[in-house]
Amino acid sequence: RGSTMATSPRELTQNPLKKIWMPCNNGLPEKHTSQRKVCMTNCPTLIVMVGLPARGKTYISKKLTRYLNWIGVPTKEFNVGQYRRNFVKTYKSFEFFLPDNEEGLKIRKQCALTALNDVRQYLGVEGGHVAVFDATNATRERRDIILKFAEMNGYKVFFVESVCEDPEIIGANIVQVKLCSPDYMNCNNDEAVEDFMKRIECYKNSYQTLDEVLGRDLSFIKIMDVGRRYLVNQVLDHIQSRIVYYLMNIHITPRSIYLCRHGESELNLKGRIGGDSGLSLRGKEFARCLGKFIKEQNINDLKVWTSQMKRTIQTAEALSVPYEQWKVLNEIDAGVCEEMTYEEIQEHYPLEFALRDQDKYRYRYPKGESYEDLVQRLEPVIMELERQENVLVICHQAIMRCLLAYFLDKSAEELPYLKCLLHTVLKLTPVAYGCKVESIYLNIEAVNTHRDRPENVDISRPPEEALVTVPAHQ
Amino acid sequence: MATSPRELTQNPLKKIWMPCNNGLPEKHTSQRKVCMTNCPTLIVMVGLPARGKTYISKKLTRYLNWIGVPTKEFNVGQYRRNFVKTYKSFEFFLPDNEEGLKIRKQCALTALNDVRQYLGVEGGHVAVFDATNATRERRDIILKFAEMNGYKVFFVESVCEDPEIIGANIVQVKLCSPDYMNCNNDEAVEDFMKRIECYKNSYQTLDEVLDKDLSFIKIMDVGRRYLVNQVLDHIQSRIVYYLMNIHITPRSIYLCRHGESELNLKGRIGGDSGLSLRGKEFARCLGKFIKEQNINDLKVWTSQMKRTIQTAEALSVPYEQWKVLNEIDAGVCEEMTYEEIQEHYPLEFALRDQDKYRYRYPKGESYEDLVQRLEPVIMELERQENVLVICHQAIMRCLLAYFLDKSAGANAKILLPFRVSVNVCINITLTCVV
Numbered sequence: 001r002g003s004t005m006a007t008s009p010r011e012l013t014q015n016p017l018k019k020i021w022m023p024c025n026n027g028l029p030e031k032h033t034s035q036r037k038v039c040m041t042n043c044p045t046l047i048v049m050v051g052l053p054a055r056g057k058t059y060i061s062k063k064l065t066r067y068l069n070w071i072g073v074p075t076k077e078f079n080v081g082q083y084r085r086n087f088v089k090t091y092k093s094f095e096f097f098l099p100d101n102e103e104g105l106k107i108r109k110q111c112a113l114t115a116l117n118d119v120r121q122y123l124g125v126e127g128g129h130v131a132v133f134d135a136t137n138a139t140r141e142r143r144d145i146i147l148k149f150a151e152m153n154g155y156k157v158f159f160v161e162s163v164c165e166d167p168e169i170i171g172a173n174i175v176q177v178k179l180c181s182p183d184y185m186n187c188n189n190d191e192a193v194e195d196f197m198k199r200i201e202c203y204k205n206s207y208q209t210l211d212e213v214l215g216r217d218l219s220f221i222k223i224m225d226v227g228r229r230y231l232v233n234q235v236l237d238h239i240q241s242r243i244v245y246y247l248m249n250i251h252i253t254p255r256s257i258y259l260c261r262h263g264e265s266e267l268n269l270k271g272r273i274g275g276d277s278g279l280s281l282r283g284k285e286f287a288r289c290l291g292k293f294i295k296e297q298n299i300n301d302l303k304v305w306t307s308q309m310k311r312t313i314q315t316a317e318a319l320s321v322p323y324e325q326w327k328v329l330n331e332i333d334a335g336v337c338e339e340m341t342y343e344e345i346q347e348h349y350p351l352e353f354a355l356r357d358q359d360k361y362r363y364r365y366p367k368g369e370s371y372e373d374l375v376q377r378l379e380p381v382i383m384e385l386e387r388q389e390n391v392l393v394i395c396h397q398a399i400m401r402c403l404l405a406y407f408l409d410k411s412a413e414e415l416p417y418l419k420c421l422l423h424t425v426l427k428l429t430p431v432a433y434g435c436k437v438e439s440i441y442l443n444i445e446a447v448n449t450h451r452d453r454p455e456n457v458d459i460s461r462p463p464e465e466a467l468v469t470v471p472a473h474q
Numbered sequence: 475m476a477t478s479p480r481e482l483t484q485n486p487l488k489k490i491w492m493p494c495n496n497g498l499p500e501k502h503t504s505q506r507k508v509c510m511t512n513c514p515t516l517i518v519m520v521g522l523p524a525r526g527k528t529y530i531s532k533k534l535t536r537y538l539n540w541i542g543v544p545t546k547e548f549n550v551g552q553y554r555r556n557f558v559k560t561y562k563s564f565e566f567f568l569p570d571n572e573e574g575l576k577i578r579k580q581c582a583l584t585a586l587n588d589v590r591q592y593l594g595v596e597g598g599h600v601a602v603f604d605a606t607n608a609t610r611e612r613r614d615i616i617l618k619f620a621e622m623n624g625y626k627v628f629f630v631e632s633v634c635e636d637p638e639i640i641g642a643n644i645v646q647v648k649l650c651s652p653d654y655m656n657c658n659n660d661e662a663v664e665d666f667m668k669r670i671e672c673y674k675n676s677y678q679t680l681d682e683v684l685d686k687d688l689s690f691i692k693i694m695d696v697g698r699r700y701l702v703n704q705v706l707d708h709i710q711s712r713i714v715y716y717l718m719n720i721h722i723t724p725r726s727i728y729l730c731r732h733g734e735s736e737l738n739l740k741g742r743i744g745g746d747s748g749l750s751l752r753g754k755e756f757a758r759c760l761g762k763f764i765k766e767q768n769i770n771d772l773k774v775w776t777s778q779m780k781r782t783i784q785t786a787e788a789l790s791v792p793y794e795q796w797k798v799l800n801e802i803d804a805g806v807c808e809e810m811t812y813e814e815i816q817e818h819y820p821l822e823f824a825l826r827d828q829d830k831y832r833y834r835y836p837k838g839e840s841y842e843d844l845v846q847r848l849e850p851v852i853m854e855l856e857r858q859e860n861v862l863v864i865c866h867q868a869i870m871r872c873l874l875a876y877f878l879d880k881s882a883g884a885n886a887k888i889l890l891p892f893r894v895s896v897n898v899c900i901n902i903t904l905t906c907v908v
Binding site for chain 1: 847
């Protein structure tokens with residue numbers, strides 16, 4: 001062995017919060033970028049919406065932003081119309097948008113540039129990965145300005161165009177989201193519709209749709225007739241591929257998603273987490289009530305999904321309808337803490353208990369999972385929920401929190417503390433740009449399993465301060 | 475009184491809770507993750523010769539089978555070869571060759587008959603009908619056949635006019651075809667080019683207006699552009715996503731396990747131990763090997779378990795950790811020896827030997843579960859180019875089964891003899907095999 005000794009491989013230490021093995025130097029973890037599942041975005045991505053007014057650009061922008069943030073890609077949307085409203089305090093009429101209105105054109109261009117500046121701020125200093133630039137961007141000239149801007153700053157550009165000529169869809173769009181716009185606060189509905197139709201006309205003559213020949217070197221998806229047909233060109237990387245897949249799975253057919261937990265379980269009664277126990281008497285009562293409730297709702301073609309744990313399946317059995325079991329809907333794996341009470345966790349793993357309170361989203365149980373892990377395994381559920389119409393998902397506390405956070409656009413910080421109580425059904429109905437939530441408590445008593453974050457999250461805290469928010473149990 | 479809910483029993487093999495009647499499990503269809511295929515799907519390839527239809531058919535079939543959707547491809551060219559024992563020349567394919575046309579139509583119908591057999595009696599879910607299907611007339615025959623039998627139809631068209639790609643295609647897969655066994659390469663190329671010409675005049679590409687009610691994906695220029703129309707259901711959505719992620723750029727995938735671990739030495743399964751001395755030595759050798767291979771832009775992936783990360787650390791290159799590459803979770807049997815499993819869980823041990831693919835450890839996973847969690851890895855491997863995946867025994871078996879097109883049963887039996895594989899790094903260079 002005469003050659004030079006190869007460098008000794010670095011020692012590894014396990015990060016106490018996320019349980020990730022990382023190289024360390026004298027016991028201290030070295031900065032290491034390899035934790036992320038797959039580096040989705042090497043350089044920032046600028047998504048550019050394209051399309052006439054009332055083609056769903058803002059709907060898509062907001063939904064896509066919500067999805068990307070949920071899967072862990074920091075994303076923000078920049079709505080140029082909003083910048084215009086901030087600048088021109090009162091909207092007068094469609095005449096602002098006339099192609100020969102010099103003043104209007106100047107202001108609109110200025111708003112676009114201001115928005116782009118904020119994009120640069122977000123993708124640069126603020127650490128954003130994806131920015132969604134929501135405006136008509138209907139001319140090649142405007143898109144060239146954006147492409148130059150992106151090139152200067154080292155962003156990848158992906159265009160999302162929505163093309164639709166169905167008057168019914170456009171009409172419904174205007175009713176849902178334009179009539180309640182700040183622009184039309186002081187008009188009646190008919191006036192608003194008339195003005196908006198004229199606004200669309202202002203753009204039509206100069207509209208240059210993305211063309212497969214002229215735009216052949218651009219990366220884009222053209223969505224036609226609300227998803228009946230798609231043209232996809234030059235998908236460059238992983239994140240663009242995921243965006244295309246997502247956009248091809250969403251739809252706008254009205255429907256409702258029902259989320260609830262299993263009925264109260266035997267382990268719930270004892271204040272123990274995890275496990276695979278059956279329903280308590282009250283839990284079985286809830287299941288019967290749920291069956292009654294679902295029948296009364298008279299839902300068209302309802303799909304029912306459960307996890308593969310006994311308590312959710314027992315709950316579904318009471319509905320007397322077919323259901324599908326998904327392993328990925330199983331409750332969070334608490335690893336070494338499975339079937340413990342919080343008191344026992346505090347006693348046996350006080351450090352773990354404190355770390356969890358410090359960062360509940362990223363905290364991974366030893367030999368278990370974190371909320372961050374859950375989001376990764378629930379992504380196919382979200383994708384299939386987007387494809388489906390009416391669905392009832394009978395799941396678990398941590399799972400329901402993750403799904404709810406997706407629909408209600410809750411941050412990683414809020415997600416682990418969302419209130420998902422036993423025996424309460426949440427009915428989610430997409431409306432306008434968001435989701436309406438109705439909470440229906442089926443009036444069967446159950447233990448409370450919701451533990452709020454205590455004030456003292458220090459690892460040296462006394463046990464009583466750690467346990468102060470533990471709900472009562474047997 | 476409402477009907478009492480049915481009692482549940484847990485299937486001992488897969489650990490699935492199912493309703494039972496007097497202790498016996500009732501037949502229940504709710505085990506599958508999502509019912510991917512309510513009615514069978516007929517995938518119909520469309521395109522001129524040498525546009526990659528068979529490459530796509532075989533790859534798609536391999537992927538669907540791996541994710542658990544029983545799929546089979548039906549290559550009409552093969553039916554023709556079986557019928558017309560010796561191929562003479564392109565003249566067989568001339569549009570005015572009555573005899574040829576008759577035989578070719580007969581072969582297509584025979585293949586469709588086999589499709590019906592597969593999707594009906596044999597319980598297949600998806601059939602891939604691989605032929606040029608280049609005219610609207612032929613596609614209408616297929617649509618009628620599908621309607622009569624209650625199949626959904628999804629067309630996959632490959633359009634390409636790049637002479638370099640077509641030329642490379644011919645060299646890779648046509649020259650070694652049985653049709654050209656007795657020709658030299660130049661003769662074969664010349665004949666094949668004339669064969670393509672036979673189709674060109676009658677070729678009717680899928681059109682967004684004329685075919686607006688059909689479900690299809692048109693792949694243009696080997697994936698540079700796609701036109702997707704009327705995706706109807708989950709399986710079509712997954713097929714589209716898969717087709718949009720595959721590419722034909724030459725590259726290599728390297729698969730290996732972590733170096734020998736401390737628990738390996740003790741014959742214990744699972745756990746999260748570090749490398750033994752020999753394991754560290756392997757890691758060093760792996761580093762040397764990788765350097766010598768001089769691989770262009772190699773990506774290195776590991777699991778989040780200490781032993782694979784330690785192995786990667788020795789390569790002194792950046793690597794990415796994937797939780798889904800973690801070894802199979804042996805649940806209550808974690809860190810046991812096989813002797814201890816036999817002692818404490820003899821029933822479990824026997825069930826595992828009876829059906830190793832579907833067997834799920836109590837509070838753990840099965841190979842079937844692994845395939846579900848590894849699907850995003852396969853998808854990303856398809857997108858990537860040169861990749862080294864440092865993983866674990868069960869994981870590697872699943873990945874290898876995908877690339878080598880092993881059936882579910884064989885999936886769990888792929889031998890990775892441990893002592894040998896300490897020094898083994900399997901290199902999969904993907905080539906198109908007709």
